[in-house]
Amino acid sequence: MPRFSVIVPAYRVQAYLHACLDSVLNQSFKDYEIIVVDDCSPDACGPIADEYAARDPRVGVVHLPHNSGLGPARNAGVARASGDYLLFLDGDDTFTPEALQTIADRLEATADPDVLVYDYARTYWSGESERNTFAHHLAETGPGSFRLAERPELLKVLMVVWNKAYRREFIEAEGFTFPPGYYEDTPWTYPVLMAAGSIAVLDAVCVGYRQRRRGNILSTTTRRHFDVFDQYDRVFAFIDARPELALWRPVMFRRMLDHFSTLYTSQARLPRGTRAPFFRRARAHCRRYRAPGAPVPGRTRLRHALFRLGAHRTYRALWAAQQLRRRLRRGNATLRRAVRGTALQVHYRVQLRLPVRPGEAVFAAYWNRGYTCSPAALEATARALVPGLRTSWICRPEDAHTVPAATRVLHPGTFAYWTALARSKYLVNNVNFDHRLVKRRGQVLLQTHHGTPLKTMGTDLVHRPAAAGSMDFAQLLRNIDKWDFSLSANQHSTLVWERAYPSGYTTLEYGSPRNDVFHRVDSAETARLRERLAIPAGSTALLYAPTHRDYRRDQHHPLDLDRLVRVLGPRFVVLARSHYLDETARTTAGHTRHPRIIDVSAHPSVEELCLASDALITDYSSLMFDYVNLDRPVVLHLEDRQAYEAARGTYFDLEAFPPGAVARDPEELHEIFATDHWRGPRSTQRRAAFRARFCPYDDGHAAERVVRRIFLDDTSGLPLPVPLTSRGPTGVPRQVPVREYTNG
Structure with a gap:
């Protein structure tokens, strides 16, 4: 025992x-x-x-x-x-x-x-x-x-x-x-x-x-709050069944009235139209169980008396007056917000009074950059599956060329932009929209996120100032409260998102739509991608995609690419992809003079770069979770792990559960490629375990599942996840046997 x-x-x-x-x-x-x-x-x-x-x-x-x-x-x-x-x-x-x-x-x-x-x-x-x-x-x-x-x-x-x-x-x-x-x-x-x-x-x-x-x-709005009357019936029945407890009757009576008052004045608990019936029930309980004798503070005597008298309108009027006084104390700030605005905001307010357009959807990604990531996959699928749907994509003018011709382009800060945000039924983004967005009744906001979380995210950054920087956590929480749905690729993501982005949205654990393309591109299309990227025929292309370092001003990464390509030999090519936040790295990457380093930082689609490559070299980037869907080698270069963990932190020990071989310095990285460990049996086993854990729904149908659920309101006809063992091959580039290890 x-x-x-x-x-x-x-x-x-x-x-x-x-x-x-x-x-x-x-x-x-x-x-x-x-x-x-x-x-x-x-x-x-x-x-x-x-x-x-x-x-x-x-x-x-x-x-x-x-x-x-x-x-x-x-x-x-x-x-x-x-x-x-x-x-x-x-x-x-x-x-x-x-x-x-x-x-x-x-x-x-x-x-x-x-x-x-x-x-x-x-x-x-x-x-x-x-x-x-x-x-x-x-x-x-x-x-x-x-x-x-x-x-x-x-x-x-x-x-x-x-x-x-x-x-x-x-x-x-x-x-x-x-x-x-x-x-x-x-x-x-x-x-x-x-x-x-x-x-x-x-x-x-x-x-x-x-x-x-x-x-x-107990904070939800429902008639179930009326259960409180039955619960106090049970309390008084217990007292009545035991005469020795009669001394507690006045105390329970007072606590009951305090409880009723708290529920009645709560803004979010009683549904519209139920306050008067609630008050009547409270009055009946007051008369049934009245037991004077317990001391009552002066500020609550009036409330108790109004309950006993059933003076609902008087109680409500006093409560409204109290609320008004609170509003007046905040008057200056409210007034400033009420009178502010430019012509665009006036226009937006007017649009908010017009009906929501059920056949329109707005998409965006990465703070209004080009047509990319899961929102792009969802936009294309929605156009194909939803009859009569008109889609728009928000992006900067310099990225407009990436948007399909069938999709309307919206530039941020224009009248058309604010009209679309105010009147489109569907709003889809992998980050948050403009913080001034008013989420209307009838609108549906889907947050797709942009990758499986390895690094610390959202509210978990509150104790990591080096990573959080100037993040406004209060504004972040207001943005989260606008979400209706949060898209998750796996259970790990679900658990992290629900904790790091706490709110009342519904999680859709459907997979990552941006990875659908991996199951639809054949080897011929992959070959054309490699040709457009100028990858020499017969070469083994290594995609190098490091993540952003929050703790560094200078985004110079520890891996020397010039030395790497010299050591690996002439059959290797490196596709260098800087993180989209690393503007300095983007600028300097294009100045490399080595012919076997191809700067692909400006390429609009990282998915195409994944398809065109033979292996991925990364560090803490979420791209590894996507790349393993291709069942191609992943090599981690974690030279600055201690600094990164101290500044940003991760949700699990990457070295203990990696998607492939792990190098802790450049020499170890060179050795991994020299010995073929990068694509050996041990690396293959690690990749398979990693894929099984993080890619259960990435079967090429994630976007269809989301579109059918959100746009078509179809919960019964969603494609079931295809088991890993039954998934077909993805577009496979030509790989050549590589065992060279030279200093040439």
Whole structure:
């Protein structure tokens, strides 16, 4: 029998469940079991829990056949528990280091009370934490254990289930269970504390209470908030069944009215048209359970009186007046925003009042550069599959030549540009649109991203100033809130995006549309690409594509290409591709004089460069995740790994799980090619494992899946992913046997 049973309900928390379970398994105190209850979660919560259970016998998993809600999920966990004490931890929260040892020590010191109440801290995406404001009520003074009547102020601590440890025998003897519906904590925590024969407190933060940017389920707008009335019915029924608890009736009455008031005045919880019915229900509860006697602060007496009288209009008027005063305090800033604007913005505001055009779509990529990446693949597929769709592409004038003739070109900052943003139904980008974009009802915004994340991204950069630079995180979050859909190439990307870009969008784990071309170009077209790039016949072309270094002003990369081509010999050609952010590197790359270094930095399509090459040399670029779809060698040159990790950071150890051979200095890189290790069996095995993990949906149909789902609203006819073993060959350039190692 373990000391603790840690019960973790899991529903739509796949981005946080790893951290939650790791926070338990990494505790120094080891006498526990973990029971994860998969509440029929539609995301990867179930498989993640099964993965942990396969690795550690202390982890058990309960898969519920249908979604039941937090209360029934916790009941399922309690039914499986065998520990002395029950601890609850929501799937997006974490235990602090040493929390279990601290709890165990306090339980022993207080002679195993029925309930131990410990502290928590609210944790935010920025890494900031804020301790419970009522922590002083947990001071470890006086008797080690007590009854609630001796310290009634304990009820001011947040009444949730997960900041307490419960003696399992006490819970079973009293028959406590969680009810269904919202606010299921209410009829659990109050009765448990009132019935407990002994309570102890622990003045230590044991739980990190994650504050998700879009709030928890209780922040959603739904009539299910009316469940609160049923929950208080259960609380008062419990009190009425036990005459000795009658002293708590006034306290519960006051807390009930406070709870009703909070829900009523919340902007986002009650749907339109339901406030009056909510007020009537609250009035009925006031009359049914009225029990004067509990002290009420002066500022809340009026609210309570209005509830009892049923004065809905008066309450609403006072609430509106309070809101108006708040708006007036912010008046100057609001006024400046209201009167600002140029002719373009006036035009945009006018367009926003006109109907959205259902047959129009706007695409863009890389801050309005040329026709490229996944938005380009989606634009071409949408034109082919969606009848009557009119597409537009936003780009700079110098990139207009890259846009297909059938697609309308929009230049940023023009009247046509703002008209399209205001009235097109579909908005597709691999970065964010202009921050002044107003996301209208009826518009659909798809964020495609631009590659599988290896380097740290989004809000994860808040503690990496060298990489974040002048990034405005507040504006970033406002942009994220406009997304309806986030496209993901694999589960790794899904987990990173949902954490690094936290909001309420829907993730589409469909693959990377920009890689579809790899499955549609044959060897003849590949040969033509090589010819256009002036790759000599019979040569082995190495695409060198390093990523951007945030920690360097000068984007001079550690690899000496002139020396590389001299060492490798005349049969090798290097296609040098600078990162699109490295303007200095682009400028200097074209001045190389070696005939076997071809500067392809200005080439509009990196996918064509991948098809034309025989192998890729890179460092931390996400291009490696795309390139392995071609099943061609990848070589990593990681000479500055320590500096890069310190400045930018990565999401996994690339050396431990690479897509091919790894070189840590130029000499090792030369040796890899000299010995044919770059395309040997070990490199092939690594590439296969890498491809299996990161390319499950890159089968040539990713764009079709997205277009059918977004533009055609077709969820049943999506092409199923083609297994890796069944995928056909991609365009394969001619490779020649190369075993030369010279200094020529």
